[in-house]
Amino acid sequence: MPSTMDTSIQIEGVTKRFGSFAAVDNVSASIARGEVFSLLGPSGCGKTTLLRMIAGFEQPDEGRILLDGEDITDLPPNRRKVNTIFQNYALFPHMTVRDNIGYGLKVAGRAGAEIRSEVDRMLDLIQMGDHAGKKPSQISGGQKQRVAIARALINKPRVLLLDEPLAALDLKLRQRMLIELDNIHDEVGITFLYVTHDQGEAMSLSDTIAVMNKGKIEQTGRPEQIYEAPRSSFVAAFIGDTNFFEGKVTAVLDDEYSRMTIEDLGEVLVFNDKRIQVGSPVHLSLRPEKFRISRESPPENGRTNRLEGVVEDIVYLGSHTRYWVNVKDYRIAVTQQHGRFLLDEKPVAWNDRVFVWWHADDGFMLEQYREDDEELLTSPGE
Amino acid sequence: MKRSRIPLYTTLVCLLFFYLPIIILIVNSFNKSRFGSVWGGFSLRWYQKLMENRDVWFALKNTAIIAVSATIVSMVLGTLAAFALHRYRSRLQNAHYTLVYTPLVVPDILMGMSLLLLFVQVKVQLSLFTIFLAHVTFCISYVAMVVLARLQDFDFSVVEAARDLGASTRQVVTGVLLPLLAPGILAGGLLAFTLSIDDFVITFFVAGPGSTTLPIQIYSMIKHGSPPVINALSTILLAVTFVMVWLSQRLTEEKTTS
Ligand SMILES: Nc1ncnc2c1ncn2[C@@H]1O[C@H](COP(=O)(O)OP(=O)(O)OP(=O)(O)O)[C@@H](O)[C@H]1O
Ligand SMILES: [Mg+2]
Numbered sequence: 064m065p066s067t068m069d070t071s072i073q074i075e076g077v078t079k080r081f082g083s084f085a086a087v088d089n090v091s092a093s094i095a096r097g098e099v100f101s102l103l104g105p106s107g108c109g110k111t112t113l114l115r116m117i118a119g120f121e122q123p124d125e126g127r128i129l130l131d132g133e134d135i136t137d138l139p140p141n142r143r144k145v146n147t148i149f150q151n152y153a154l155f156p157h158m159t160v161r162d163n164i165g166y167g168l169k170v171a172g173r174a175g176a177e178i179r180s181e182v183d184r185m186l187d188l189i190q191m192g193d194h195a196g197k198k199p200s201q202i203s204g205g206q207k208q209r210v211a212i213a214r215a216l217i218n219k220p221r222v223l224l225l226d227e228p229l230a231a232l233d234l235k236l237r238q239r240m241l242i243e244l245d246n247i248h249d250e251v252g253i254t255f256l257y258v259t260h261d262q263g264e265a266m267s268l269s270d271t272i273a274v275m276n277k278g279k280i281e282q283t284g285r286p287e288q289i290y291e292a293p294r295s296s297f298v299a300a301f302i303g304d305t306n307f308f309e310g311k312v313t314a315v316l317d318d319e320y321s322r323m324t325i326e327d328l329g330e331v332l333v334f335n336d337k338r339i340q341v342g343s344p345v346h347l348s349l350r351p352e353k354f355r356i357s358r359e360s361p362p363e364n365g366r367t368n369r370l371e372g373v374v375e376d377i378v379y380l381g382s383h384t385r386y387w388v389n390v391k392d393y394r395i396a397v398t399q400q401h402g403r404f405l406l407d408e409k410p411v412a413w414n415d416r417v418f419v420w421w422h423a424d425d426g427f428m429l430e431q432y433r434e435d436d437e438e439l440l441t442s443p444g445e
Numbered sequence: 446m447k448r449s450r451i452p453l454y455t456t457l458v459c460l461l462f463f464y465l466p467i468i469i470l471i472v473n474s475f476n477k478s479r480f481g482s483v484w485g486g487f488s489l490r491w492y493q494k495l496m497e498n499r500d501v502w503f504a505l506k507n508t509a510i511i512a513v514s515a516t517i518v519s520m521v522l523g524t525l526a527a528f529a530l531h532r533y534r535s536r537l538q539n540a541h542y543t544l545v546y547t548p549l550v551v552p553d554i555l556m557g558m559s560l561l562l563l564f565v566q567v568k569v570q571l572s573l574f575t576i577f578l579a580h581v582t583f584c585i586s587y588v589a590m591v592v593l594a595r596l597q598d599f600d601f602s603v604v605e606a607a608r609d610l611g612a613s614t615r616q617v618v619t620g621v622l623l624p625l626l627a628p629g630i631l632a633g634g635l636l637a638f639t640l641s642i643d644d645f646v647i648t649f650f651v652a653g654p655g656s657t658t659l660p661i662q663i664y665s666m667i668k669h670g671s672p673p674v675i676n677a678l679s680t681i682l683l684a685v686t687f688v689m690v691w692l693s694q695r696l697t698e699e700k701t702t703s
Contacts, residue, residue, distance in 0.1 A: 118605075118609060119608075119609075120605055120608075120609075139608070140605070140608040140609050141608050141609070141610075141611045141612055141613060142611075146609055146610065147605075147606070147609045149602050149605070149606060151600070151602060153600070153602035153603050153605065153606040154603075154606075155603055155606070155607075155621060155625075156603070156625065157624045157625055166607070166610050166612075166620075167610040167611055170607075170610065170611050170612040170613070170616045170620070171611055214606075214610065215609075215610075218610060218611060
């Protein structure tokens, strides 16, 4: 646990209602100093609302927000040492790039010479020195983005809030800006609170990810924790692809393993989850890349689960291949890297009878999802 | 296939119908002859006569005082009204909107009459001041509507950005809001100005003795028969109005968002 000294932002039981609808519902989180903390979730889950409460544009109905241990819940936005990058940049159209960047210092009443040298430093950081005299309408989307970053950073905020800062950019530019953001973070070393619905962005940039759904944080953790050990069906489905199997726990074998039965498929060995008892209905989540596929039966070692099916579809994706395997009524997505060992043997073809198998440690038992989440839990994309 | 020329002719006839009287008026203002039906050669004598006419100068001064003061006051009040209308939504605001909008559609004669009745009722001496009040009442509406239209597609995230960067409310208003809305407010003001300088009906009702404005002066000059001078005066008024409207349109079209 981080001590309060290392906590940049502490969110304590924050709720925000619009009418009777809770856009943010009793959310608590602790953001460590200097880290990139991402709020990741589907559209409408309350990410922006939470961010706006931290910036001071919305007032929470319940709970409080602390910045470096100090309660800022009731401070107006202009008195908080946080700055925001808006999704549409919100540059001042009537000011030059230079005046935009210097605005924070100007309203703080700093001297002209000081503002000029600080702005020059920022222009260097974002490599926009040649464009200082232009108006926002005369520069490109990526450049506007950089000006917005410089404008927010010049105030030396303790936390930078970014609301889907890359959403308006095309894919190429998005990837470049992502690297640039990462570099800027390394350079200034302040806390970034990054809102996105793009898991790729969140994965590559973040130290910590909080997955939000319907106004609540479902899980907080390092990117690999979120991906490898999702704690709810929602998180498993939202982050990456996964296969879901419905079933029931039949036996807890020992400290490490349980058995569960899947309708039509029989019994499988799964990694234990202390919270789940015998008899409870669960989901088994299996990532496509955790499977192996072959015409040959796999060697038995007591820890693998094996299913037998027919290849229904094969999609070659360059770095890997996606197979769709029909096992009884199930359609299982399997991805395989093209290792040497796969190229040597005769490749798996359409309508082949194949075995798919996985190690017991790679399956996750999750409590069953709520009915209204179901739309998010569609099978992996083709 | 040959395209029909009927639309072209229709357009020309319409334009002729609209502008022929104005063109005749302008041409005649430079006509040496006293009678419009005869062209007696080019001359500026009617303009000279106009310059020598003390009554016209007096009326012009009144009109200028009223137009400028009514414009300034209605720019301030109209902008505030537009902000209130845009910012707060409630049943009361709907009523507010209707009240602001109504002067645009109520016949001038009704406005003039009701204002006159009001002034008589509360025993206000009719004067320049009552004309000023009357003009403000309808100018506010025009300014409010123009500014409101601008506010409707104004991106308020720049206001939040300014707050976020540490600006106080006053700094937001002076540094961001007003500069960005200035074209809209000015356009509203110019519209108000043109409406004020050529208002006749309402002014006619609420004008007191000694507070003759230009349109009223023109009317009385026509009655006493000095049309060539009026032609000259009208031409000048026309030119001023055109410039105003042109400026106001330029300002309205100018993009403020990037
Ligand atoms: N001012 C408001 N009044 C009423 N409802 C609002 C308001 N702002 C947001 N909401 C509602 O709150 C919910 C959360 O909105 P929010 O903007 O925080 O979502 P988000 O997670 O940022 O989504 P997105 O990824 O689409 O930006 C939505 O259902 C939205 O309709
Ligand atoms: Mg949002």
